[in-house]
Amino acid sequence: MKKLKSLEITPEKIYLSRRKFLAGVGAVTASLIISSGCERVNKVLEDDSPPPKSPLTGASKDELGNRLTSFKNITTYNNFYEFTTEIEVAGVARDFKTRPWTVKVSGQVRKEKTFAIEDILARFKTEERIYRMRCVEGWSMVIPWLGFPLAKLLSEVEPTSKAKYVKFISLRDPERMPGQKNLSFDWPYAEGLRLDEALNDLTILSTGLYGKHLRPQNGAPLRLVVPWKYGFKSIKAIVKIDLVTEMPVSLWMAAARHEYGFYANVNPEVDHPRWSQATERRIGELGRRKTMMFNGYAQQEVD
Numbered sequence: 622m623k624k625l626k627s628l629e630i631t632p633e634k635i636y637l638s639r640r641k642f643l644a645g646v647g648a649v650t651a652s653l654i655i656s657s658g659c660e661r662v663n664k665v666l667e668d669d670s671p672p673p674k675s676p677l678t679g680a681s682k683d684e685l686g687n688r689l690t691s692f693k694n695i696t697t698y699n700n701f702y703e704f705t706t707e708i709e710v711a712g713v714a715r716d717f718k719t720r721p722w723t724v725k726v727s728g729q730v731r732k733e734k735t736f737a738i739e740d741i742l743a744r745f746k747t748e749e750r751i752y753r754m755r756c757v758e759g760w761s762m763v764i765p766w767l768g769f770p771l772a773k774l775l776s777e778v779e780p781t782s783k784a785k786y787v788k789f790i791s792l793r794d795p796e797r798m799p800g801q802k803n804l805s806f807d808w809p810y811a812e813g814l815r816l817d818e819a820l821n822d823l824t825i826l827s828t829g830l831y832g833k834h835l836r837p838q839n840g841a842p843l844r845l846v847v848p849w850k851y852g853f854k855s856i857k858a859i860v861k862i863d864l865v866t867e868m869p870v871s872l873w874m875a876a877a878r879h880e881y882g883f884y885a886n887v888n889p890e891v892d893h894p895r896w897s898q899a900t901e902r903r904i905g906e907l908g909r910r911k912t913m914m915f916n917g918y919a920q921q922e923v924d
């Protein structure tokens with residue numbers, strides 16, 4: 622039996638497993654499902670029965686044995702403030718047009734480039750990555766993304782030695798994104814990663830999920846997915862990627878710096894100023910489960 626000795630929790634030192642979490646990897650016993658004071662655990666809502674499967678690979682679980690969240694839940698329970706601050710994004714975003722669409726990659730690079738979304742879809746081979754996603758507000762899902770490593774796109778523009786961080790910017794268009802008429806936020810939505818985090822193999826740009834193109838509510842046509850960080854880092858509807866020398870300021874840092882930091886690594890031991898981060902609610906299940914250090918993507922030191 623492996624015993625946990627210690628975990629590295631400083632943001633500067635993330636030991637991530639380089640394993641690819643492709644579908645079909647042998648399931649490990651999920652021992653972290655906790656009950657809310659009763660013996661029956663891991664109860665699920667009818668909507669998750671029979672267990673959802675990826676149509677591409679047939680996978681129904683992540684590498685820890687967590688079952689996939691249903692397509693219905695992934696596409697109807699969302700966070701996307703450009704449309705609404707409510708969870709019901711799908712209806713508001715339904716007619717959002719994602720063509721034409723370009724993504725400009727610039728800044729500290731040798732070969733600045735503007736990609737049409739069609740180029741991105743044709744050029745980068747997508748693979749299925751089943752990742753847990755943990756929102757900072759305490760809910761989580763298991764999502765079979767389609768995507769490709771961000772590192773592949775960055776290598777095409779050849780970052781210079783001055784590039785230390787990557788800044789991501791979402792579309793700003795209040796006519797198409799009604800939530801942007803809410804001026805309490807400094808639009809457009811922006812996020813950032815340190816360059817080494819951006820180049821980590823787990824960091825992907827996603828173009829789909831459950832073998833289908835992304836829906837607007839999930840960030841079509843292109844979003845970031847960084848599975849060991851709180852969900853707000855996984856910026857949607859990206860139009861610009863900038864390689865920069867200084868740590869970028871994200872929308873959430875600008876809105877509430879004392880509540881949302883730049884690194885935002887999932888950490889059950891560091892509470893949000895207004896709530897505990899020790900547990901989470903997996904959408905589609907009753908009760909709460911323990912939140913894992915780095916959302917389960919930290920390599921653990923074992924005896």
Ligand SMILES: Nc1nc2c(c(=O)[nH]1)N[C@H]1C(S)=C(S)[C@@H](COP(=O)(O)O)O[C@H]1N2
Pocket residue numbers: 695698699700701702703755756757791810838839840851852853854855856857858
């Ligand atoms: N542009 C943009 N990206 C965003 C958000 C947003 O409001 N705008 N919300 C974030 C938050 S807080 C979370 S938890 C995830 C939710 O992704 P999902 O709706 O696909 O589950 O998207 C993130 N990306």
Ligand SMILES: [Mo]
Pocket residue numbers: 700755756757758851852853
């Ligand atoms: Mo979130």
